[in-house]
Amino acid sequence: MTQTASAARARRAVAPAEAARALRQMLQSRREETQALFSMIAGVASTLSLPELLRYVVKLCAELTGCQGVLIYLWDEDRGRLVVRAAIEGYEQWVGRFSLAMGEGLTGWTALTRQPGIIRDNPLADPRFEYVPELKDDRFQSYLTIPIVAPDGRLLGVITMHTEAPHEFSDDDLTLMETLSALFGAAVANAQLYEQQARQVRVLHSLAEASHAVVETSSLRHILHRLAATAGPLVEADSCAVLTLDEEGAHLGVEASWAAGPDGTGTPPTAIAAEGAWARLLGATTPVALSRREHREAFAAFEALAPRARAALAAPMRVSERVVGTFLCFAESGRAFGREDRELLSMVASQAALAVQNARLIEALTERNVVRDFFEALALGEDQELGLEAQARRLGVDLGRPHVVTVFEVTAHPMGFDAEHTWLALRQDLAGRFPGSLSTYRDRTMTALLRLSDATSVERLAGRLAEAKSAYERPPDLLISAGVSRVCTRPQGYPEAFEQARRALLMGRAVRGPGAAVSFDELGAQWHLFSVAQQQVRDVYQERLERLLEHDREKGTQLFRTVEVYLECMGNSKLAADKLFVHRNTLRQRFEKIRRIAEVDLSDTERWFDLMMALRIIRLRELAR
The missing domain is CATH 1.10.10.2840 (PucR C-terminal helix-turn-helix domain)
Incomplete structure (x- = not known):
């Protein structure tokens, strides 16, 4: 620490009684100056808006020291850097965009040591100085840096002042700026606290409104748009997009988007392959902050959604261990998304994930009920108001093509067995192997109407079904039995086909044991025994x-x-x-x-x-x- 700074601190550390007497004498002898000082103090304490406070401090420092350049850096905990948050006229373009590391340059040295820094002339000769071409600071000769420290001792930032001509900063300049720095520190800490609490209130209010909207509507798109419109302003994003993952986990689709301006989002593609950068985002367990400079591959993937974005925040949408999509927020300014932004988006993404999961469950239950009603009518031979063939066409089934009824049943399973997960996976597998098929499940049984191609015989079918179900079995703990009917090509034959599949399942399990896949024709004369039984x-x-x-x-x-x-x-x-x-x-x-x-x-x-x-x-x- 310089001798001048030591002297200034010694003069400041006086007893309260002595300070009070000195203040009274100053008030009597220098009334105009003290009124100006009190006015300045009142100006610093008059606002809780951090931007307004910083702008006032910049102008005040320039007036008091006669400096041509004044920058206020605040410490950004998330970025781990000193970031310009206020600047004198001519330097406003660097606010929020220029930053220094701790210990970098004279400003970083002051932040690291918590000591004022003075360079009176020839800054390039001082080892603490670092030339920054972007700021065009080669024309400045003298520098003064003052740390801003909160009342609890936390470093808040640094005030950097410089002049074009060599300037001899006096003891009075240093004493004045150090004294004001303590005042600034308390004011900045209060403004930051107020800003943080005000944001928390806005967050809670916005989340409450979003939750209310989620309860009021059953439209998934409306819910996700409302959540995107809530998250965007709260994290100061320019646009947001909510992408959902299909049931197969192969493709993403843009379900909802929001933009702060009329042209904030690009034209979303209909389907995005869940691979590469997208796969890595879906595999994340917590929100991830990305920048265009450091994550070029990811921003190439984002191009269709936010072509002008320079920063992004991505939160995985998870329900337990299952990923259902990703929630993206984009910023065009290149701002760094911080810890609070990540925590906030994580909460919103969780709400979005639950909304997607609930919508899918409702859709699945509705579809399952429709298919189940159709199967019941088909098994009973009931030609309802719409007609069996018309119902089948609505469900994507052509009853004029050859089909077989197949009944699957879990005949052995371990503790904690998730039947729904197994049936969903097997149903998707069968849909791929037998296009145009239909299935429904309940508890430990699944019934399927499998369409046969011209090349598939019933004899080969049992082998294909045994192969399909084996992927989900874990002998001897988990076994799936299957019974297959004869081929059916007309609606009138399905009541008998459902009965054939049931008998094949029961008799196959009795004759060949749990886990067998048996067609009705394989039973031979044994099916007569079922009637006798x-x-x-x-x-x-x-x-x-x-x-x-x-x-x-x-x-x-x-x-x-x-x-x-x-x-x-x-x-x-x-x-x-x-x-x-x-x-x-x-x-x-x-x-x-x-x-x-x-x-x-x-x-x-x-x-x-x-x-x-x-x-x-x-x-x-x-x-x-």
Whole structure:
């Protein structure tokens, strides 16, 4: 610190009584000067508007020191730089656009050390000085920089003054500017606090209005436009765009836009591939601030939306872990979007994401109900007011083309299984494999009307369905069974087709186990057993085997399954023991228990067919319960 500055600080640090006496003497001897001083203090304290305050301080500093140039830099926490926020006439174009790093030049040195800086002549010879061509400061000879410090000790900024001719800044100049700097510091801190609180009030008011609008309307476009019109002014953007991601996650579409002026937005494309810069924005978990200088690829992508933008703020629209779009704000001035802007846009983007998700849920439920009603009418053969074929055409289905009814069912699933997510993914997969198809789902079952191409036979279809569903299975924890009807080409045949698909599902699961994909034609004569299984009359073999099944339930044994496997193995004891994971001696012991409990002699080969039919009927009856 210079000797002059030390002396000034020593003179300032006096006892209150001494200061009061000096002030009274000054008031008596220099009435005009003190009135001017009080007027100046009143001017500094008269406004809470930060821009007005800074403009007043610039003019005041110029008048007091006779300097031709005065700039006020304020510390920008988000950018980590000193940014010009006010300037004397002739330098206004640099307000908000020119900045210095901490320690850069004489201004940065003052910010770093919190000490006044003085250069009386030949600034290029001073190591603290840094020539800035943009400011054309090569014509200035003398410089004075004063730190602006808040009452709590925070650095607020720096006042930089310079003259064209060499100027000897006196002790009085330094004392006056240091004294006024403390006054400026308190005034600037109050103005910033007021500005921050006023903005918070505006934010809360605007968000409340936007929330009210969201509740009042069911139009997604209107909701998103209202949110864009709310966010834009709050973050001081020139334009905003809200883009939603399609269900497949492949393309973005501009759902709503807003501009502060009549020509603030470009002509949005109908669809934008969610790749490259867009994919990176969608993958972000928090809002991202971008500048044209540092993010050229992103701004090339933004060109159609905001061709004149120099800065952007992008917030991902997320519901839990699912991304539904991105919320973009653009600035043409190149202003840096700060922490408060990011927090604000994050809140608005969350509201937008919920609006998109709710709209999609409502749309899906409406569509699902329409499709479900159509399927019910088709299954019952009801030709409603509109007519089945007309309803089908409205849903994009041509009943004159060959279709099959397919019923899918989750027959094994882990804890916390998300059935809706699985059915949505499988439905999209089937729509790609079988164009012109239709499906609906509820709980653990999905029903689909699959259109067949000329090259697809029912025999090949079961294999294609098994391949499609395998992508969503996790054996043995998650298995999906499927039953397929015969081909149907006229509306009158669909009631029977729905029943065929249901029987194929049940019997395929009983005969081949969970996770099988079976067509009705594959069942052969076994489908007749399904009808028998619905009857209450039981033959003697059904009664005996049901007695065995009841014993298994009570005792925890596997005697019924032993009979089933032994008959499937055509009486091969070694193969049956291997399939049951037991020793052959254990198998013989089970045969004796079966004979004693159910009066079934497995050595009697003439009764194997009767027992096999009884087993199949009981299995089908169990599934139909």
